[in-house]
Amino acid sequence: MKKTYLLLTLMLTVSMLMQAQVNRRPAAKKSATAAKKPAAKVNNNFAVLEFDEWINHNNPFEDEENIYFLGNGNSPNVLRAVNKQTGEVKIVVPPKKRARTEICCAGSDGKNVYMRLENKGIAQFNGTDVNTSEIVVPQSEQYKGFLIFGNRGYNIIGSPNGRYIMLFGDNPIVYDKEEGRVVRYGSSGSSFPVLTDDGMVIDCDYKGLFTQIKGNPTLDYTSPKNNVDRKYFDFKGVDNGAYGDVCSMWYDIPENMVYIAKGEQVFKSPVQPDLDFKEVYCLPGENKKFTQVAFSGQRVFAVTDNYQKKFYEWDNKDMTGEPKISQSIDTDITLTSSFGLTRKFVISDVERLYYDKAGNLWVQVADGRFIIYNPDGIKGLTKLKGKYTKHELPKEED
Numbered sequence: 001m002k003k004t005y006l007l008l009t010l011m012l013t014v015s016m017l018m019q020a021q022v023n024r025r026p027a028a029k030k031s032a033t034a035a036k037k038p039a040a041k042v043n044n045n046f047a048v049l050e051f052d053e054w055i056n057h058n059n060p061f062e063d064e065e066n067i068y069f070l071g072n073g074n075s076p077n078v079l080r081a082v083n084k085q086t087g088e089v090k091i092v093v094p095p096k097k098r099a100r101t102e103i104c105c106a107g108s109d110g111k112n113v114y115m116r117l118e119n120k121g122i123a124q125f126n127g128t129d130v131n132t133s134e135i136v137v138p139q140s141e142q143y144k145g146f147l148i149f150g151n152r153g154y155n156i157i158g159s160p161n162g163r164y165i166m167l168f169g170d171n172p173i174v175y176d177k178e179e180g181r182v183v184r185y186g187s188s189g190s191s192f193p194v195l196t197d198d199g200m201v202i203d204c205d206y207k208g209l210f211t212q213i214k215g216n217p218t219l220d221y222t223s224p225k226n227n228v229d230r231k232y233f234d235f236k237g238v239d240n241g242a243y244g245d246v247c248s249m250w251y252d253i254p255e256n257m258v259y260i261a262k263g264e265q266v267f268k269s270p271v272q273p274d275l276d277f278k279e280v281y282c283l284p285g286e287n288k289k290f291t292q293v294a295f296s297g298q299r300v301f302a303v304t305d306n307y308q309k310k311f312y313e314w315d316n317k318d319m320t321g322e323p324k325i326s327q328s329i330d331t332d333i334t335l336t337s338s339f340g341l342t343r344k345f346v347i348s349d350v351e352r353l354y355y356d357k358a359g360n361l362w363v364q365v366a367d368g369r370f371i372i373y374n375p376d377g378i379k380g381l382t383k384l385k386g387k388y389t390k391h392e393l394p395k396e397e398d
Contacts, residue, residue, distance in 0.1 A: 042386035044377045046331035048345050049089070049384055051368035052392045053078055058155060060354045060362055060370075061108045067356055068092070068113065073102045076393060084358065087384035089391040093130055100130055105169070109158025114165055116153040122167060122175070137167075137175050137182065146173050146182040146219060154190070160253050161197040164214075168193050174201060176214065183214035185226060192249035194258050196271060202258055204246050209233045209260070211273050233275045238267060240282065248293035252317060261290040261302070266319060281319040294353035294361060301361055303350050311347070313375070331371060335388045345388065347371050 056072035066081035076095035082088070096102060102118040106125075113125040114136070122137040123130070139147045147167070154169030164183075166174045168190035176183045176199060188205040195201055199214035212230040220226075244263020251258055251271070259268045260277065267277035283290070283304060292303040300319055302312040313324040329347040336342045352364040358379035363371045372378055378385040 043332040044385045045373065045375055046333055046345075047087075047372040047378055047381060047384040047386060048331065048333050048388040049082070049370045049372065050366075050388070050390045051080065052390070054367040055364065055370075057352075058105050058107075059352060060356070061106065061113075061156075062356055063108050063111055063113060066092075067362075068106065068108070070103060070106050073104060073118075077103055078393060079103065079106065080391065082381070082384075084356070085380045085382070087381035087389075089389075091393070092127075095393060103130065104152040105155050105167075107156025107158070107165070109162040109165055110160075111162055114156045114158075116156065116167055118152070119149075121147050122156070122165070136165075136177070137173070146185045146217065148219070157193065157195055159195045159197050159199070163197065164195055164199050166193055166195050166201065168203070172203070174199060174214065182217060184212060185217035185219065187226070192246065194249055194251045194271070196251075200271075200273070202249070202271065202275070204249075207232060209235075209246060209275075211275060213273060229273070231273055231275075233277070235262070235267075235277070238277050238279060239263070240265060240279075242289075244289050247290050250293070250295040252295070252297070254297075259293075259295065261293040264289050266290070266293070292350060292353050294355050296355040296359045296361070298359060301353060301355075303353070309349070315375075329373065331373075333386070333388050345371060347373065 051069065053071040053075045055069050058070040060067050060069055062068065062084070066083055069080045071078045078091055078095055079093035081090050081092045093103065101120055104116040104118055106113060106115045108114065115123050115125055115130065117123050117130065119139065121135045121139040123133040123135050126133045137147050139149060148171055151171040152169065153167045156165060156167050158165050163178050164174055164176055166172060170189055172186045172190035172193070173182050174184035174195065183199055184201060186205060191204050193201055193203040200211060202211050210230050210232045215228050217226050242263050246260055246262045248261040249258065256271045257268050258271050259266060259280065264283040266280045268280050269275040269277040288304055290302055291305045294301045295317065298317055300314040300317060304310050304312060308327065311326050311329060314321070331345045331347070333345045334342050347363050347365060349365060350363055354362040356362065359374060360378055360381065361373045363373060365371055372381065372384065
């Protein structure tokens, strides 16, 4: 019995030593010719960014670091920032609470962010708190700041040199930061203003297209003082007779040229008090008109309406040569839901267009969704390009 036990112990020890030797053997190397799974192709010409909040008529705007998106006042009214290099999205102003006033609209002069605050005025945002930001143009009972009650504004823009800011929409105003005063006050609507370095405005009101240099306005809209140096432009002689309203206006700063899209035509004129427009382009065929046009500084993207929307793209700023025309633009980006349903993102219906300073086109295709497009490849925005990204507000604790 003892011999049998010793024999079994010896056999078990030998077996364990043999297994240990096997474990020490190096793993078999994969064949160099083994097939590798190809990496998924990414189309860096497109990105899709979706917010869980209605981005209303406030166009995106930017400073030196970020592109900003303001939510509608009837929703959480959040201000979000997308870093222009990384594409990281962050919340700059959190959802509106009782203690925080509503941001009616916002904009930038390229460096500073300005906000029209309900019942307060225009504030220069300090980057941290809406309520403690400095009020630049106050709203008062006497309206001495020319910011009247009920003028919620549509958007805020700055002059290229940053000296002037303009709140436009109903009762637009232009404010001279250097002189610390309002230098233009309007009593009617404003839609597509151009604001120059010397404070001149090219804009449309209920009478039509006009220019006006800075002055000494008064709140009394019947006063002739408000119309000093305001010059209206008559398109008679350059309009081909198809008529149509002005739908877009843009400013080529290096060339000091203003462009107008009106009906089926696009015109340009030197930026001066007496405008002198010449036709640049006219849509071919009949029953067509421009509905939106965006300008990057180097190229032009236009939406037209001839019962079916079409997109026109020029790879130059003068709209010369044959444009690329398409009915819709495929992004090559798809999203598969947890139920296995696949959604393909295309540019077809457009709400608004915005070119950022890098030359990326932001196409708002839904209340909170933007498709970013650049035929040369998206510049910056590294975390967004080629992908669908959804940014949601943090859920509040009960």
